[in-house]
Amino acid sequence: MKGMNWIVKGSSVVLTLAFLAGCASTPAGPDSDFSGLYSGKSDLTFSTLMPIESAAEGIARGDAARARGELDQAIFEYIRTLELEPNNPESFYKIGAINLQKEELTKAHTAFQSALENDPDHAGALEGMGLVLMQMRQPERARIVLEKAVSLDPKLGKAHNALGILADLRGDFGRAAEHYNDALMLSPLSARLQNNLGYSHYLSGEWDLAERAYLAALNVDPWHQRAWRNLGQLYTRQERYDEALEVLTEVMSEAEALNTMGYICMSGERLEDAEKFFTRAAQASPSYYVTANENLEQVRRLIAKSGS
Structure with a gap:
């Protein structure tokens, strides 16, 4: 099996940040040399923010902005931490996570890659990179990265869910169920996970287990449209037509x-x-x-x- 050749040494982003490290007292902001990490509001929007004294302070401010839903400001704060500590993997990871949330896949990939250059065992960055690679339709590379992520931190629920989906795609339904159940141990009230588990059972022909999982999903979230649709599909396949019609007309x-x-x-x-x-x-x-x-x-x- 080939190694994780997606880590590109000597990233231009890291070199640029290293060059700026000597002038951290004058924050450059997202509109300067960080186009590979950011797309959003102009840095003029944040010109009135107080300067930060340390990377820890910048990360704390970024976390607070993200909790408020102010994602552009959060990235701005994380970038300011990189001007103080250019090799801070946590800042790169957090920038990547927000870009992934915003579906800015190229920028997320750049940020996670930079995090992993500075800390190859950063479990969160590995999870994020795996999720990006899945969306980029690179399932085998995603699987390798995600498996390393959960080996370092078994409590990464998104990674387990993604590994379950990848296992379903290759027809390994037993392994898929293991990953979904691992994820459900961490998030037992996730309708999405129950639905994914149900669909995996459906694909493997274990229709009783599929029904049980779909009903569990709807017990958690009665408005989960995908679970209603999947349950209707199951009942139709079972020739339980009256029940199928009743279920499908919910959505x-x-x-x-x-x-x-x-x-x-x-x-x-x-x-x-x-x-x-x-x-x-x-x-x-x-x-x-x-x-x-x-x-x-x-x-x-x-x-x-x-x-x-």
């Missing part, structure tokens, strides 16, 4: 629910049932007439083909 119109059930039946090659649901969908709503009838024509072609 969609009757016509959309019937069309969804028809599509699931068609995918499962239950063509007569699919025809029935598409017909009912077309009758249920004029706005759904075209869509349902297109599906109905398709399923009738499949029925004719299977009978020829």
